[in-house]
Amino acid sequence: MVGDSEPKAGYLLAIEHELARDERPRQPAFDFIDLFAGIGGLRRGFEAQNGRCVFTSEIDTHACKTYKTNFPDAEEIHGDITLVKPASIPDHDVLLGGFPCQPFSLAGVSKKNSLGRAHGFLDETQGTLFFNIVSILKAKQPRAFLLENVKNLRSHDGGRTYEVIMGALRELGYHVFDKVIDSSAWVPQRRQRVFIVGFRDDVTFDFDRLARPKIAPTLADILHRSDEAPEEPYTVLSRGKTVVSDRYTLSDHLWQYLQVYATKHREKGNGFGCSVFTGDDVARTLSARYHKDGSEILIAQRGKNPRRLTPRECARLMGFDDPPRLKDMEIPVSDTQAYRQFGNSVVVPVVEAIARKMIARLLRPREFPSVLGEAQQELVLSTAAVA
Numbered sequence: 001m002v003g004d005s006e007p008k009a010g011y012l013l014a015i016e017h018e019l020a021r022d023e024r025p026r027q028p029a030f031d032f033i034d035l036f037a038g039i040g041g042l043r044r045g046f047e048a049q050n051g052r053c054v055f056t057s058e059i060d061t062h063a064c065k066t067y068k069t070n071f072p073d074a075e076e077i078h079g080d081i082t083l084v085k086p087a088s089i090p091d092h093d094v095l096l097g098g099f100p101c102q103p104f105s106l107a108g109v110s111k112k113n114s115l116g117r118a119h120g121f122l123d124e125t126q127g128t129l130f131f132n133i134v135s136i137l138k139a140k141q142p143r144a145f146l147l148e149n150v151k152n153l154r155s156h157d158g159g160r161t162y163e164v165i166m167g168a169l170r171e172l173g174y175h176v177f178d179k180v181i182d183s184s185a186w187v188p189q190r191r192q193r194v195f196i197v198g199f200r201d202d203v204t205f206d207f208d209r210l211a212r213p214k215i216a217p218t219l220a221d222i223l224h225r226s227d228e229a230p231e232e233p234y235t236v237l238s239r240g241k242t243v244v245s246d247r248y249t250l251s252d253h254l255w256q257y258l259q260v261y262a263t264k265h266r267e268k269g270n271g272f273g274c275s276v277f278t279g280d281d282v283a284r285t286l287s288a289r290y291h292k293d294g295s296e297i298l299i300a301q302r303g304k305n306p307r308r309l310t311p312r313e314c315a316r317l318m319g320f321d322d323p324p325r326l327k328d329m330e331i332p333v334s335d336t337q338a339y340r341q342f343g344n345s346v347v348v349p350v351v352e353a354i355a356r357k358m359i360a361r362l363l364r365p366r367e368f369p370s371v372l373g374e375a376q377q378e379l380v381l382s383t384a385a386v387a
């Protein structure tokens with residue numbers, strides 16, 4: 001199948017299945033770079049597919065602290081991406097980036113027009129952080145990329161921002177696919193984000209066939225339980241049971257204020273002001289401003305005012321912690337920074353599902369030995385031979 005022909009579905013499924021199943025230590029199957037890295041949500045998804053991160057950029061020092069703590073073997077974190085020369089970035093197979101959304105200025109374009117020069121979408125990206133992604137794609141020509149952003153990127157500036165982004169990626173020669181994905185199939189949170197995937201080879205990619213858990217989770221799956229080990233400052237032991245610290249319960253003053261605000265909001269027809277959930281529910285989107293009052297996701301408590309989620313619960317809500325597998329994320333920053341970092345991040349199992357599909361597209365028969373067992377190699381190679 002090497003290169004341009006379209007592989008059979010069974011062939012891709014066999015690789016995907018094998019990547020998901022095979023937990024033996026192995027050689028990295030591909031290299032990737034992590035731009036606008038935050039706390040490394042995209043990295044987690046691609047490391048889970050046996051990828052190796054060869055370059056990281058993140059400007060925020062608090063996010064870097066969390067990143068370094070959780071990826072102690074990580075290479076140096078480069079700061080401001082606008083100061084990095086694309087040619088200095090190591091070669092890689094996949095570029096990852098959850099870039100900040102900015103409008104594209106028309107000024108540069110009209111100046112170019114007046115000089116009589118033809119311009120394309122690529123020119124229009126200048127002066128934005130997306131331009132830095134474009135410059136790296138141009139210089140390094142990775143085989144694939146995954147970009148992530150808020151759903152509203154598509155309607156930003158009357159749809160113009162998105163048109164420029166998709167146009168620029170296609171002008172670079174990539175085959176581009178995009179989809180708004182709601183994370184509530186994987187975690188108990190309605191979080192809609194747009195994912196843009198591009199391949200240098202002419203392959204197809206179907207976001208609709210991502211592997212999803214059979215049962216969608218509810219908040220009970222991520223809230224602290226009375227039988228779990230206490231973890232200060234989030235939970236404490238009280239009469240032999242683990243309970244959430246009182247610091248997360250809203251004060252009478254704040255709870256009063258939020259209720260008055262919510263009523264006014266509703267009367268004006270502006271939707272939710274604040275939302276209180278139980279373990280049976282699925283939460284609204286955790287935002288980067290959750291640290292302000294927590295109003296978008298409050299948890300009902302018997303005989304008390306509602307409480308905010310703890311940062312540990314936020315880690316679970318974003319899929320960084322997987323309670324049944326006890327893969328605890330370390331949170332080395334203040335609650336304020338932690339809420340901001342999780343609110344800015346990605347839902348890890350969603351990224352894992354996309355990464356698994358992308359990597360199945362990228363691997364070629366000669367690369368199988370590093371990732372597949374012998375029996376599977378035979379199965380896949382024989383399937384490939386008839387594809």
Ligand SMILES: C[S@@+](CC[C@H](N)C(=O)[O-])C[C@H]1O[C@@H](n2cnc3c(N)ncnc32)[C@H](O)[C@@H]1O
Pocket residue numbers: 035036037038039040041042057058059060063079080081082097098099100129341344345346
């Ligand atoms: C939406 S967040 C991405 C979060 C990330 N995907 C994660 O899993 O945590 C965007 C990140 O870009 C970073 N950023 C903004 N401007 C930057 C720049 N010029 N260079 C490097 N990072 C930058 C921000 O600090 C922020 O952490």
